[in-house]
Amino acid sequence: MIRSFSSREFINTFLNGTKKGKALDESIVKAANEVIDSIRVRGEEALKEYVEKFDGVVPEEWEVTSKEREEAWNQVPESLILSLKKAADNIKGFHSKQLQQSRMMEVSSDIMTGQLFRPLKSVGIYVPGGTACYPSTVLMNAIPAVLAGVEEVVMVTPARNAVQIAPILSVAADIAGVHKILKIGGIQAIAALAYGTEKINAVHKIVGPGNAYVAAAKSIVYGDVGIDMIAGPSEVVIIADDSANPCFIAADLIAQAEHDTNARTFLFSISENIIQETRLELEKQCAVLPRREIAEKSLKLQSAAVKVATIDEAFYLSNQLAPEHLEIQLDHPLEYLGKVQNAGSVFLGHHTPEALGDYFAGPNHVLPTNNTARFSSGLSVDDFVKKTTYIYYSKQALEKAAPHVMNLAESEQLDGHARAVGIRMKQHTERGM
Numbered sequence: 001m002i003r004s005f006s007s008r009e010f011i012n013t014f015l016n017g018t019k020k021g022k023a024l025d026e027s028i029v030k031a032a033n034e035v036i037d038s039i040r041v042r043g044e045e046a047l048k049e050y051v052e053k054f055d056g057v058v059p060e061e062w063e064v065t066s067k068e069r070e071e072a073w074n075q076v077p078e079s080l081i082l083s084l085k086k087a088a089d090n091i092k093g094f095h096s097k098q099l100q101q102s103r104m105m106e107v108s109s110d111i112m113t114g115q116l117f118r119p120l121k122s123v124g125i126y127v128p129g130g131t132a133c134y135p136s137t138v139l140m141n142a143i144p145a146v147l148a149g150v151e152e153v154v155m156v157t158p159a160r161n162a163v164q165i166a167p168i169l170s171v172a173a174d175i176a177g178v179h180k181i182l183k184i185g186g187i188q189a190i191a192a193l194a195y196g197t198e199k200i201n202a203v204h205k206i207v208g209p210g211n212a213y214v215a216a217a218k219s220i221v222y223g224d225v226g227i228d229m230i231a232g233p234s235e236v237v238i239i240a241d242d243s244a245n246p247c248f249i250a251a252d253l254i255a256q257a258e259h260d261t262n263a264r265t266f267l268f269s270i271s272e273n274i275i276q277e278t279r280l281e282l283e284k285q286c287a288v289l290p291r292r293e294i295a296e297k298s299l300k301l302q303s304a305a306v307k308v309a310t311i312d313e314a315f316y317l318s319n320q321l322a323p324e325h326l327e328i329q330l331d332h333p334l335e336y337l338g339k340v341q342n343a344g345s346v347f348l349g350h351h352t353p354e355a356l357g358d359y360f361a362g363p364n365h366v367l368p369t370n371n372t373a374r375f376s377s378g379l380s381v382d383d384f385v386k387k388t389t390y391i392y393y394s395k396q397a398l399e400k401a402a403p404h405v406m407n408l409a410e411s412e413q414l415d416g417h418a419r420a421v422g423i424r425m426k427q428h429t430e431r432g433m
């Protein structure tokens, strides 16, 4: 089910070859452009057409009413509400440490520079709802936004042939502090959030994962609004030696594979025995999985087991791939943290499954995929904050800086810039200021 690759074959196939991930699919981008253009021009009328076309049913109102939100609480078991609340507490705890205060850096008594931190006014959070229902993604998207102080957090999620969204999503939204929930998904939701319609206000930034249609739509609207990232299918790399348990490795590979037939799962091990045992475990565990078809397809098409010569080689491959999730299933895992150069989130040791991070531990599960952890990071409070710098110079401070500023301006042949300083110097001299 999981194919073996040598290191070289792995690099040629998954990093440089036929299975190298692609940020966007051109035909999907083309289709998304059409939908977005229509909604931008024709607003509500086009939005309804596309919701009907792609999601089956057009709800009477886009927004989940406060009555519906209240009633949702009676439809979710108490134990599940408790789990959501505990997870939310951990997520809040972790993200609250990311909050930063505006700061002033006094350079000297007559020069000040600084940074103002201001929350975005409104954001849209996308919660996927095509093939599964993700209350955890509601918490992961909304909690950092609310902590940052965003005034209006608008969640969108497809109702998919139903008039209502799943009650658990609404409850998670209440726990996280979401202000509005709209029953719209896919490209049409991104278009409505980016450009607004007669009934929907445009937001300033759109965050959250989704399928290839959602990713394409986010890439198109970027520039008119902010986005967090272009999220691709989920990924996990597991680095393991003989100290690992093949049952755990297989379970963690399946946990990613069941998301999506395009999810990518990799095992790098110095032990041939571990690879063989994991293969057997995968067969066994997949056989009893409700989402067996999805997981098996993903494992067959998008996974690899690589027998490496050394642990360093495993880290080399992982850093080249820059996976969304990296599990280090080795004894004394903390000792290996220094070897991690590129990864969205790292799971240390034999008892820290990636699923723990998906739901509960606190760090965000909206993470960079498809090699983008080389240059980007998971969702955080920072995504919901703008930083405005400021500068203050006294007259005397400007006089000291003036020759340098004028030199530099003249070197760029921008006389207007030089004059903006020079004119002040002239007045200071003339008026004996």
Ligand SMILES: NC(=O)c1ccc[n+]([C@@H]2O[C@H](COP(=O)([O-])OP(=O)(O)OC[C@H]3O[C@@H](n4cnc5c(N)ncnc54)[C@H](O)[C@@H]3O)[C@@H](O)[C@H]2O)c1
Pocket: 031, 054, 055, 127, 128, 129, 130, 131, 132, 134, 137, 158, 160, 185, 186, 187, 209, 210, 211, 212, 213, 214, 231, 232, 233, 234, 259, 260, 365, 366, 367
């Ligand atoms: N990174 C994360 O944190 C995270 C969390 C949860 C889910 N995910 C990923 O998000 C993805 C969710 O995908 P999904 O499909 O289940 O839900 P989704 O909500 O992203 O997409 C469903 C929507 O896609 C649109 N769509 C489907 N087929 C279409 C077509 N042919 N043309 C135009 N639009 C079409 C429909 O409007 C539909 O409602 C999965 O890949 C999953 O792994 C990631």
Ligand SMILES: N[C@H](CO)Cc1c[nH]c[nH+]1
Pocket: 134, 136, 137, 234, 235, 324, 358, 365, 366
């Ligand atoms: N593993 C997903 C992110 O890659 C997040 C998730 C949500 N629910 C379960 N898993």
Ligand SMILES: [Zn+2]
Pocket: 255, 256, 259, 355, 358
């Ligand atoms: Zn997951």
